[in-house]
Every structure is written in C-alpha cells, then in structure tokens.
Amino acid sequence: MRMDPSLEKELLNGAKRLDPKALAAIYDRYNTALYAYSMRLLGEADLAEDCVAETFSRFLHALHAGKGPQDYLQAYLYRIAHNWITDCYRLQPRQSFELDENLHTDGQPTPSQTVDENLQQGRIRAALRQLTADQRQVIVLRFLEGWENEEVAVLLNKPIGAVKALQHRALGALRKILAFDEMNEG
C-alpha cells in the first residue's frame, strides 16, 4: 500500500520546493484512490471531485506555509480527505438515499440490479454516516481500502490497540444501525 519510503522522501522533498514534477507524481499516484475513497462515502461524483481538488489544494498550501508531512504522505492525504468529508456531512442535512440515474457500474448491470445495488449502497452510506468520524475512517480504510491496522494507526495517530478497539466499536454500532434499518423496513 505505502510507497517505498525512500521514493516518498524524495517526492516529499521535491514537493516542499513546489517542484512540478514531484507534485505531478504525487497527484498521479494518489488522486484515483482518493476519488474512490470519497466517492464511496459521498456517493456523488461532483462532491468526490471537489474532495480530491480540496485535498490536494490544502496539501499545496501546507507545503507553501512550510508545513506538510515529513513522511506517511498517503496517510496525510487521506486524513485531509476524511476531514473534508466529515465537514461535508456536517454542512449537508442528512438525506434519505436516493436513486441516482447516473449511478451505474462498468459491468452494465440490469436496471433491477442497479436499483438493488443503489439501495444497498445508500443504506450503507447512511449507516456509515452515523458512526463517529474515527470509527468511520477505521471501517472504510480497513474494509474498503484494504489498509492494515498499522497504517490506520499512523493515520489516526493512535496505537494499534486503540485502532482495533475503534474497529470493534464501529462494527458493533453498524450492527445496531443496520439492524435498526432492517426493522424499520420490515
């Protein structure tokens, strides 16, 4: 998952000088994954693009101000994206998930499959939104992005044990939320 530390160091050194080549390399490496991450949580292409743009913009401004990461660039970028999404949740009223005519996958599913999948995605997103920010981040990174506990621990700046505990509590909360949803539907 994580870039080779020496390459990362080299890119970060270039990025601190606002070297276009280094910045382009960083963008090319992470923008797709960040888009997917934000798309999974937000469910809207425009918002996901905004999230990616804002993430890289904040990264640039941090570098310009002499701040920015010393290492663990990936964790740093995901943290910015995560904060942006959390702010976005706060600003937007919680909505019931709706079918989006633009939502379709590459596999060209049938309309009924699309409807089912969209319903299911909306339900999961709504459930994730009810978790705390840290819980949501652990769940998404661990089970959707495939990160290891150690990587999540770096991002959250917490010990691995704390990450495991968060994950446990998050799954417990999801269990309740999803069961609650199912009961409501029933």
Added chain:
Amino acid sequence: MNDPTDDRIIKSLSTLQNIPSRSQDAEKSGRARFLEEAVALRQNGLASRQKRHLNGRPIFPLLFSRTTRPIWMAVVAVFMAIALILGSGGAVVYASQGSLPGKTLYPVKLFIEDIRLELANGPQSQLQLNLEFANRRLDEIDRLAATGQEPTNDVIDRLQNELDNSIQGTAGLNDNDAKTALENLRNNLQRHTDQLVKLESQANPRAAAEYNRVVEMLKARINLADQGIKDPQALHKLMKQQKEQIKEQPSPTPQVQPSDTAAATEEPAATATAGDKNQNACKGQGEGNGCDLSPQPTAAPQELIIKTPPGKPPVKTPSENHGNDNKNDHGNGPKK
C-alpha cells in the same frame, strides 16, 4: 472478527467497492488546476520570500530591533496610535497598498513609503526599504503592462531612484552581504527585464517604447550590480568618495555631477536631445540609453550613481526633467 454478523456487515460494506467510472475530463482538469495552483504558489512564495528576507535579513527584526532609537520608536508609536484612532484612515492606508499608478489611493501609498524611509533607522534599514519599494515599482510596472497600460514617468523615475539608492546602500555592508544583496537585486531585475522584453514585442509602438525605456534602465542597473558582485570594494570605495563629495557641496540642493547626470537621464535613443547635454559623459558610449555600462570597475559605476543621500527623493536637474518638462505630460510618457 469471527462473529458471523460482523462478516455480514463487512460483506454489506463491500457493495461500496463498486463505484461509477470517473470522468476523464474531470480528472484531467483537476490535475491541471492542481499544477497551476502549484506554479502560482511557487511564484508567490519566491516573491514573498524575497520581500521578507531582502539581503538575507528579515525586515521586521531590523525595523524593531533593540538598537532602534527610542525617539523613532516614539514617533512610530504615535503614528500607529493615530492610525488606529482614526480607524478609517488606517483602512485607507491599508487599501492603498495594492493600488496602481493613476489610481486615487496611489499617492497615499507613496506617501507612506516616504514616511517609512524617513523613519528608517540607519543605512541598512534604508537599503532594505529601497529594495522593497523598488520591487513594488517593478510589480506595478508588470501589472500595468499585463493590462496593456504604460508605466508613467513618475513611476519610472521613482524606480530608478530606488534602485540607485539600493545600489548605493550596499556600500554600508560587508563584502559578503553586499554581494548577496547585489545578486538578489540583479536576479530580480533580470526577471522583470525578461518579462518586459516579452511584453515589448507584443505591445503597441508607444507602449513598446516605454517598456524599452524601462528595460534599458534596468539593464544599466544589472550591469552595475554585476560590477559590484565582482568587486564590492571598488564599488564601496566609489560610494565613499561620492558621499564625501556630497558633504563638500555647499548648496542645500545636492548637485548632480555631469557624469552622474548621464545616469539620471537614461533615456532611449528617442530622447537623445536632452542627453546631448551630457555628451561629455556619454560620448561614444550610447547603447540605447546614452551611456555605456560595460564593465569598468572604477569608471563605469561613477557614471551611474546619483548623488542623493540614500533613501531621499532625487533632486532633479533640468536635464533630468527632459521628456517630462511639461507638467501636464505626467503619466503620458515622453512624446515620441
């Protein structure tokens, strides 16, 4: 994780793995915007770093150092208090800082600069302020040029004066600091010169002539800075001699020596009529501006330094006013 309910939840989460394909256009434009922003920040960073660390020294610690004379601190304090009390006056001062020549608030900006120069404590502070203000003039000229406007005579004259005072001001530094200051100045001037040369090729003839005038003036200062970088001592010695000459002059109005007038009257060939008055100083040396600036460690700088104390506005001789004799002509440039 062995809990079957957890497995069900994790399986449910996996439905979010499938996301719609991303728009290639959005991805490309996002990348382009990011890189554009990086370039803009980089340029902004270089400019602001140059302003903050002129000559490698931050401005504010020097302005407010412990060696600052109490009387000046009191004056500054009173001035700041008045600005605060007046409130709106402070806002005007603030608003004026971004104004361009020809705008209502521009004179306020220049007035504040003059006050800052008056209050500057020692030659080093004056040097830094002159460099800062010269940078401002260059930025103003670039901004005017970017919108197709010509720089006014007042702006060019002021820039010339600030640059000359800056070069003079390096005499108060040790060799290393002087070299660094001159290198910074030289690089900055070269950057603006390159930009103006580009604009000159695209501008209308009248604007092109004005840009050319600025370019020639900047080239002359680049030349002088180069000489100072090579041999700061020679430059320092010359400055010292000139300072002594100024002291010896009885008149309260500093006189400009013939050789100095040549520098003060750097004009394009089109205005050579006035420059003819200084033909002894510039004879056979014309390179578009009437004076040869080729490296001559001792003689050449002498032709460029204006005899005005650092940080003070220049006192114009009739020859300096050529192309500007008509007071109504301000802002319109010399008639070609």
